[in-house]
Amino acid sequence: MGHVFPLNLQLAATLGTLFMALMVIFLRLRASNKPTNAKKILMPPIGMSTGFLMFVFPPFRIPFTWGLTAFVTGTLLFALPLIRTSRFEVGKDGQIYLKRSKAFILILFALLIIRMGAHEYIEQFITLEQTAGLFFTLAFGMLLPWRIMMYLKYKKLKENTPVTETK
Template sequence: MSSIPSQYMLIASTVGVVFMGIMMMIVRAKSAKKPASVKKIIIPPIAMSTGACMFFNEYFQVPWPQVFEAVTAGLICSTVLIATSKFQIVDDKVYLKPSKAFFFILAGLLIVRTVVKVYLSGTFDLGELGGMFFILAFSMIAPWRVAMLIRFKKLEKQLHLQQD
């Protein structure tokens, strides 16, 4: 597809993912200092879903068995994120409770993702591998955010009952 050698694309995409992971950690740390909201919870997966347009390009299309594997891996990883995302009520507002484990889990997921990506880069085309990792990430983020939304709404309801 491109005149850039695939090993350079692999390195560039890996550096990009590490950078995005670090940015996610920073954003997460800052967001814990502000009250949570439905908007803050649902916008990330909605914004990320636009990336699915990549599958219109044949280069990124993934065979169904690999789709199933990526979704399964994403769902498994989401359980860890769900377990470490808790809310708390502070000054009559709902906040995301900071978790030290979250940073280690995210760093661990980034390391595992990078190692697996480098390992699989010899087996799959880079575009297909990119598609698989998008599916994995979305399958991890969507259930995590749904669980967060459910927990947030329960705490918000509890808060309103306390105020009445």
């Protein structure tokens, strides 16, 4: 017996990626209304790093050079614009906030469109699982350097400003 709506894994993966990316953008916008701290900056790459467990399963494995290329691409193409547009400011309450930037939101949307287009193209040549592993590595290559640089900027501002730490 067939399904009323046949399951298309590639379409489901694309829609899932789009939904998650839009959620991240929405959460980033809301985060600028609350004070930040080192934990809030550093936990996302730590939490995301558990995703590398996917490579324990053979269908997700990719050659090391593919992974390295994806990580470096994430760093150079995706992280650098985010690093340049991520700024902190001290609020009236003496706490540190991520300053909202119109360019930051535009960059997030542009990166999303580039990533989705590349994903659609590359998945024609390799398996869906390998595509997932490749783009996870690319995303981690974006997130890790961006968050490290955010932390360094936060730390420098915190050292130069008497700040009340948030919970």
